[in-house]
Amino acid sequence: MLAPVVILVNPQMCENVGMAARAMMNCGVSEMRLVAPRENHLSEKAIAASSGAEKILQAAKVFSSTREAVADLNIVYASTARKRNMIKEVLTAQGAGGEISQKALGGIHAGILFGPERTGLHNDDVALADKIIEIPLNPEHCSLNLSQAVLLVCYEWYKTQAVAPDAQMVTNGAPFVEKEKLYRFFDFLENKLSDCKAFQDDEKHPKMMINLQNIFLRGELTEPELNSLYGVINFLSGH
């Protein structure tokens, strides 16, 4: 899958370039381009900050203008924190992640511009872009640093590539209990409790049993867990 290119325009501190590379690597985005960086992106500081993403820094190409840096790309997004007085489509990071993926299926190669730390992108650079990315954040306090902005945008792209289910019970290979085995366990439990006071009361008995069943039904039990429950109850009941 064609990943987007991350273009850092006039980054000020080389550590931030390193941290941006780290963020990219976490999200499977590998091509970084730099427009007139103030510091050396291959300095020791930058490499230390990249925390293992040195490869990205070493492969990063340096350009003297934004226009040259995006020359071979098909679509360019400008990541901005503040509103610009321009008529352009504005996407959330999520919207952009989805769109970049979709367009890549049609062979459209995307680049994402990120501006210098203090000021953000200059209007002339935003003007070069097709669209704007604004990350929806707390309007009362929005202060992302460069690598965090890179992280969120790349993360949204990566999510469109990843196939992780939103929620999944992880059993490390233990099989989930088949329902009949669980019902048999309920019978076993009911039998073990037959002498208890509440179970003598014909009205309370079924209600209490249903409550107990629901506890275990909610648990999505695995076979080894069910065996443990048998063990515990046998132990507690003295055989």
Add this chain to the structure above:
Amino acid sequence: MLAPVVILVNPQMCENVGMAARAMMNCGVSEMRLVAPRENHLSEKAIAASSGAEKILQAAKVFSSTREAVADLNIVYASTARKRNMIKEVLTAQGAGGEISQKALGGIHAGILFGPERTGLHNDDVALADKIIEIPLNPEHCSLNLSQAVLLVCYEWYKTQAVAPDAQMVTNGAPFVEKEKLYRFFDFLENKLSDCKAFQDDEKHPKMMINLQNIFLRGELTEPELNSLYGVINFLSGH
């Protein structure tokens, strides 16, 4: 809306605590709890790193154990990077963000545990949690720092609160052109081009006009932009 509580378990460096506060503030999450932090979270370093989120650090409560730190919460998520040998439901950050929001509607107050920088959460702390959050990232290189993990999880929660459309054309108040006005512009353009060579060819003429129309139709033009186009064409055609 009931925001989740962020619980940092044994954070090592106070700058990371400050940066985590900054990440939280960006996402409208304000309650931080600390379990036995190694350094002072109100040190100058921590406050500088929080970049304006000092309020969160000042309000942060310190506990001596994770168990005490989550005592009043209803559901606890453990954020982990590596697989644990435990049978628990595993959610993505996105899945957890949605679930935390949904549960909050029913009055369920959630906490999210984050472990120390180098090692991540101890198994004993993961065991206290109801569920696990694993952020889907590049399996070949996953190295999030503490504040980045806090950022991604809080961001996913914040997105469930925000109502930003995924994509939106921003015109800064300029009205979009009504279709009839655009069609009249097409007529005007066709008229201006009537003498050009391709328009003399009866086969090419309609095809070319449709191509030109499509360029402007894709543009989602505003009224001032349409006026500019009239101006440009009038200028080019010499009156």
